[in-house]
Amino acid sequence: MSFSRENNGYSSLWSFVIIFGPPSQATLLNTSVEKNLQPLPPLLLLMDQQGRELTFFRSGDFLRQNPAALSDHLTDNSIDRGKSTIKEVDFFSNDRTDNLPLVQEMKGESSSAIVDSVVNTGLNLLTSSSGVSEKENGNKLPNNELKKLQAELDRLHDENKNLRSILDQISKSYKELQAQLLMAMQKQAKGNRGEQKGKLNGIASPIMSPQQFMDPRPFAALDVNDPSVSDDKAQDVSVSPTNTTEALSQINPGKQASTDDGLDQTSQSWGSPKSPRLEPGKNEEQVPEVPFRKARVSVRARSEAPLITDGCQWRKYGQKMAKGNPCPRAYYRCTMAVGCPVRKQVQRCAEDKTILITTYEGNHNHPLPPAATAMANTTSAAAAMLLSGSITSKEGLPSNNSFFPSLPYASTMATLSASAPFPTITLDLTQSPNPIPVFRSPLSTTFPLPLHGCPQPQLLGHPMYVPSKLPTAAIPSVQLGQRHASMVETVTAAIASDPNFTAALAAAISSVIGTQKSNDGSSSNISAPNGGLTGLPGSPQLPQSCTTFSTN
DNA sequence: CGAGTTTGACCAGCGC
């Protein structure tokens, strides 16, 4: 388990110390100190020897409770504490030349340096009362030293601010570029399909490219600010960046905006036979003449449970036996908010009943809990991938890879179907993520795939600290942008689809959250490490998407 | 008693 964060560079880095065993016999694992960066004070995770129980300490708390441990740690002493063996593990040792073994004796660190790291949080992760208090530490630490540290702290704060503003600017530029790209693509698509559309309707309205008739708002949902592409964005009440499958559901702008009673589920329905009905004279300006089609995101995951826990509340409203499948298909509708149009279908794969196929459509009209945002991000990313390509042609599927050439897994983990009455993208999480393609990718250091069943700390940290809507915040290069966000999201899903990971992570997180409450928000900064990336109202302070994909 | 589930009926599109 890792709580790494990468977005803001050095000044944003902070570290965790995981302590195995009781405090008196602790093993310190310093997780995140990068070579050329100044380490920030560790947060302490106290685990038992089996790693089951996990307690979240601010370093100062721990030190207050267990000064001996630090004392041992600092002095590397030979004082007879016998049982206490303080070790350090650098989970990021890949970046080091001495990457193995992970566990190494701490050597050569002056006690003052360590104390510095205890006091100087850099990110203000500790409250003023956290860390070693002046009262406790006053004898050891000169006042000028404290002032020094305070000044350094201020400096880091300023630095953080500057970096954040730079990041915002970069994000903005990226969005503008992406919007331009989309417009160019749409123009091209128009040209290619002009004849075909002309046959479909005699109306002299402009021929819509696939992206257009599926509504550009999916891109808006992905924070592409392009007024020319998302004219009706303003009427969309659900452009919350965390909305589940918002990208797909916004495919149908007219319908969504035209819900007379606000609860019109049918008009938002899944491209059911009823869906293509257009209310005469109502939405024709918004909805193209061709029968609208909606994108779906289908997630295939192995699960013995009848449902995957995606963080939302669902109400079953129907069940049908589908042709060619002995297993019934269940229909669910989101009940987290009145009138939420999101629906999903759940069905087991006929060929392999251990595979659960969950198909989502619609966008939530309400904030999502953090647990739901991972799925939201994943499906949004998938939908974005779907909608970004020219895939709705009835002739078949132009390669999505042409648009996502840098998604090495796109052809294997995500498949598109245009033969259905509505475009569908399938994320196949049933195969263990193949790390090879991604590790080959230049992005590998940023978004590595986990080794299946053997999650690495720095990998597991990403779902927590690289929330999807922050791709630009999390990724140093602007060019990576949304594609990498998609990758993150898909990878997130893949990671979390691993039941072992999910169980471990859920246990750890719940423990952390529980401790947070008693620790007066000591880790509050964890949840908002990235500028513009905020948790949901009322959400736990952990960033979104940690536990979303657990199956039950 | 309210919320959620079950299940048969109903509706509409599509193909023959």
Next chain:
DNA sequence: GCGCTGGTCAAACTCG
């Protein structure tokens, strides 16, 4: 026009 199919509705039922 008819039957098949997918999707939805809604009454009955279950459960906490």
